[in-house]
């Protein structure tokens with residue numbers, strides 16, 4: 001029914017069996033302290049079993065505690081988690097999907113850091129971060145490279161750098177949060193210097209191994225990063241040899257604004273951003289954001305707005321989404337709809353383990369048994 005959606009594609013030299021991917025989704029499933037848990041492994045096995053071509057595992061911290069979003073953020077800053085990460089990659093690949101792991105430094109939004117570290121001292125939710133020194137900046141680039149090597153050693157097929165959500169990499173690119181007066185601040189060329197150093201250092205460390213990038217196209221804030229600049233950055237990133245750009249909009253400081261909440265209720269609310277980025281680059285582009293129906297997803301690919309679809313909550317709400325779409329059973333899909341008032345987001349921001357209010361009763365019971 002959907003010939004474009006279920007056609008193969010090569011990304012970073014690796015073959016995906018279709019255009020569907022799982023976009024990274026932090027759900028608080030890791031153990032306290034950031035170990036890969038049985039719950040994480042079961043969850044990602046199920047996500048891979050869904051039939052998507054690639055699963056991108058949620059953000060994992062390259063530095064701890066200063067780079068970690070929360071106490072349940074997976075750690076990739078030491079070899080201690082290597083056994084767990086190896087099991088995670090194997091669980092995903094065992095179901096016939098490619099496995100990627102997103103690596104991150106949470107910067108201004110590092111829940112575990114006091115003070116948080118940032119390009120400049122610009123307050124975030126009442127907390128004032130400390131501006132990084134140049135030496136610290138270079139050290140963090142090495143931490144990304146070391147973490148990426150671990151991802152490769154753990155058996156993943158790719159690594160993804162988290163350049164979205166207002167975390168450290170994107171906070172350097174943003175004119176709103178980067179007020180530096182050294183070579184890392186000022187013009188776009190200077191603001192993108194640090195993330196580009198990270199890309200180069202990571203690529204040099206991992207060699208022949210694909211490096212994808214979660215890309216912040218628009219902060220959705222009046223004084224934030226806008227498309228006019230981000231498209232130039234996208235072009236530079238693509239030219240540097242990243243394997244793909246996974247496009248998103250917004251940061252923690254815009255996600256909850258009434259107009260952004262309203263806009264993000266719409267099907268495909270970030271597809272226009274992906275389409276704009278796609279025009280600027282020659283690497284595969286992933287579009288995400290409430291892509292809820294097969295017909296919509298097919299059109300995104302057919303109309304060349306993106307090369308791949310990223311499903312996060314959509315796939316988590318119904319891990320049979322790809323199968324039901326493929327087999328014409330779309331009326332059976334359990335849909336992620338906005339009228340739950342973003343329960344999963346609210347749970348994880350309170351430090352809780354997420355569940356989906358749309359799940360059928362038996363699934364909720366299964367989840368409760370695993371979590372308790």
Ligand SMILES: Cc1cc2nc3c(=O)[nH]c(=O)nc-3n(C[C@H](O)[C@H](O)[C@H](O)COP(=O)(O)O)c2cc1C
Pocket residue numbers: 023024025026027058059102162164214248288289290291310311312313314315344345348
């Ligand atoms: C609870 C929650 C956790 C998320 N965690 C991540 C993450 O770890 N890394 C990331 O790049 N995006 C993350 N995202 C964004 C998703 O990847 C995705 O872009 C967004 O949810 C839209 O897709 P969807 O409508 O299919 O969920 C998260 C979103 C939510 C709601």
